[in-house]
Amino acid sequence: MTNPGQPGDQQPYNQPHGTNQPYGAAPYPPQKKKRKVWPWIVIGVPVLLIGACTAILAGSMGGDEETSVTKASGTSTAAEAAGPGFPGKLDDDTVALGGDTITRDNLEYTVAPLTPVNTTFGNYLCSTVTIKNVGDKQNDFNSYIDWSLQDATGTIRDATFAPEREPLNSGEIAPGGQTAGDVCFDSRQGSPAGTYVVLFEDTFSLSSDRLAWVNTL
Template sequence: MATPPPTAPSAPYPHSPVPPSNPGPQPFAPKRSWFARHKVLTGLGAVVVIGAVASALGGGHGTSSTAGPHADGTTVASAPATPSDPAQADTAQDSEETTEEAGSEVTFPGMKSGDVVASGGETVTSDDVQITTTALTAGDATLGPTACTSVTIVNNSKNPLDVNAFDFTLQTPTGAIINPTFSGTDNFLQSSTLIAGGTVTGDVCFDQDLTGGGQYVVLYKPTLSFFKDRVAWVNTL
């Protein structure tokens, strides 16, 4: 009896693939880099680096208009610049002084509406008449203490102006209004009539002791002239 030829081994299960008799080595899978495995961190790092480079390039150029500290520590203030021209500096200072003077009004007890008020020694012009009274000083005290002021009146109006020492009175710190006296000086303001452009100068004195200090107000109100306003010169001693 003849021996049948050998047959190939059959699969363990029907229709299943036959495993290779001598499997070769498996192909090696390449390992990914750290950056490929950490994409999120890589992206964040790139953003930080780009921002730092842009900041360094942008911050080192150009001129900034914002005030800030210099390299030596000096701070540039945002205050108004000082004028380089001395004339401009003087003008600015005069403007500040004028503002301060305009903001401080001279007042006194008993002041009436319409009074023209000034400080002792100032010149007042009203109804085209210029009147100046010097600051009060102690006059001759032979017959007792006196307070005197030197008066100058210039009539720039077109009408004649009657002048009399008794057009002036003195308000004392206690609120009493007193009339002039005939002592205290040898240069009394004489009674006169000033024509247009006329000028007169003389002293007006009062029986008053100035050693106690206080506020004294020289008042001027003519009774026999067109002069309408009452003028007051405030003296604070």
């Protein structure tokens, strides 16, 4: 009979009763460590973000088609030969005359000549803009945020809302479809004679290339 306290009656420290390891048996294998997930999250999220940004940059740096200008009927031959110019013209600007059509990224932008619009709420200069999708994919367009006007003094003003005019909205155009609306600019000081340039610059593109339509008032 073995008395309590003798070596044969002892249990390994912190080991439950009845789980004695047989004498001479191999030791219990160590428990596998659980792999931490958070390092993979920390690494994976930036990689995904970089990939998404790269795709956006690739789509923003340029379109599928080159920019081209289509002259409107009635444009003078002399103006076509000389090419329109204006103070502050940038090297990458694509310039046409008011009424001409500029095509870029499968969208045709036709900007009618500026027209003075006088209302009880103020004076404006407005142009009717027609945008046509000539590609085979749906394309989006923006409203006033993409448009501005350089007036005869060289001041560039953002487009604004004018009462009694149908504004150009934002949205998407299906292949072969088109939309139209007025883009207006404040003319509080009147419209002195000179060169006025309607400017288009895509707000959500990294390209700084502008489209410009020159008007003489």
